Structures are given as structure tokens and as C-alpha cells.
Amino acid sequence: MALALRPQTAGRLQRLQVPLQVALYAGMFIASEQLVEWLHLPLPANIVGMLLLLALIMLRVLPLNWVKAGSAWLLAEMLLFFVPAVVAVVNYSQLLRVEGWRIFLVIAISTILVLSATALVVDRVYRFEIWLAQRKQARHE
Template sequence: MPAAFAVLIGAQLLGEVMQRVLHLPLPGPVIGMFLLAVALLIPCKSWVARRDNEVSALEQASSSLIANMGLLFIPAGVGIVTELAVLKRDWLPILMGLLVSTVLGLVVTGLVMHHITRRAAHPDAEASVLNPGGSL
């Protein structure tokens, strides 16, 4: 399990390094999460391999982090409390940003899910769009 935590932390570190070196507009942990997702798509027996019902070390480490996620919000809560003066001064732009980003996130998620479920329900529709004549 320590190796699995090293993989998770290493992905975050790599994301931070890439963000700073390449001046990317995304946060380092998001880049690291994307890199980890891409790495998990590559077949590698060492970190994702398992036999029948055996759980991999990476799954165990991830599950334990998710199970204790509430503890991970404590530093964020302390940060908010320490910045109450900023919240009091700029409450309206912060509130508007939260509302707009939440609605935008819901709309995009809904549209993506609608598109994916429509494609899954009609797999032949995609083939007819790609090849309207029916022959190559």
C-alpha cells in the first residue's frame, strides 16, 4: 500500500511540476489526476493487477482516502475561516461565481449524459452517420 500512495502522490507532484514548468492554466493536482487516469489506461501488471476477487493496492489506497475524505476538508475549512475578511468584502462576486459555475457544471453534465445515453441506446445511428451509404 505505501507504493500505491507513492503513485498517487507522484502523479500529483508530476502535475505540479508540469503546471509550473509549462505555465498551464490548470491546477497541478488536476493535471496529475489526468496523468494518473491516462497511466491507468495503459496495461501494467504491477499496480492494477489482481487475481479474481483480489483488490489491488491502488484500489485499497484510493478507497481509504475516499473513506476519510471528511478529514481532508478540515484544512479547507480552516482556510475559509482565516479569510473571513475577504469573504465579507467580496461576498457578492464569490456567491455569483459559485452559482454560475454550479449551474454551468450541471448543464454541461446533463448535456454530456444526454448525448452518451442517446448514443448507447442507438449504436447503429453512429455507424449510419459515419457511413451514410452503408458501404465502404
């Protein structure tokens, strides 16, 4: 009889996994807000929360596979977070007709700058990792 209950229990746990993970993210954000306020950190709470989550995953306090389902669901539902932006575009269409080219130019330049900075950082980190691997290999030889 215990064997018959296991698939039901596993199914329930799977259905609860995403809401529990999203609740974990929300709890970490609230804790990060408190931490930022308490320590007077010059960083926003969402950045502190992401760093805390990264630390928990890297220190293997929180298994990576345990946070995957919640993050995948949030990414899949990300369009819902952009609905207010679409409504704003519809409400301010006159502004976009007059100043739209400037707004587009700022968005294009900032996107190019962010992509360039990201590419530069990734390239530097990659070269640093290659240098570390070569140094480690030279020590072993």
C-alpha cells in the same frame, strides 16, 4: 511451515497497500509537475497526473483493482482536506454576514453551471455511444 507464513505475508501486504498506493499517487503528481514544467504544458500538474493514471489503467499497465484501496481511503479522509476552509469561514464570519449572499449566489450559479455542463457532456457522449453501437450492429448485419 511455508503455509503458515502466507497469511502473515498477505496481512502485511494488505496493511502496506494503501500507503503504497498513496505514495504512487504522490509520485505521479511529482512526475506530472516535472512533465508540465519540462514540456511547458498549459495544464495543471494534477490534471496531467490524472490523465497519466487514466492512461496507465486503460492500457492495463496498472491494474484498476490495485489503485482502488488508496483512492477509497483518500475519499474517506477527504473531510480533512476541507478543515482549512471551515477555519476560514469561522475567521471571516463578519465578511460572510456582509457579503455572504453574494458568495452564496456565485457558488449556487457556478454549481448549476458545472452540473448542467456535466449533464450535457454525459448526454452527448451517451448518444454518441448509442450511435456507435447502432453503426457497429448495422455493419454486422
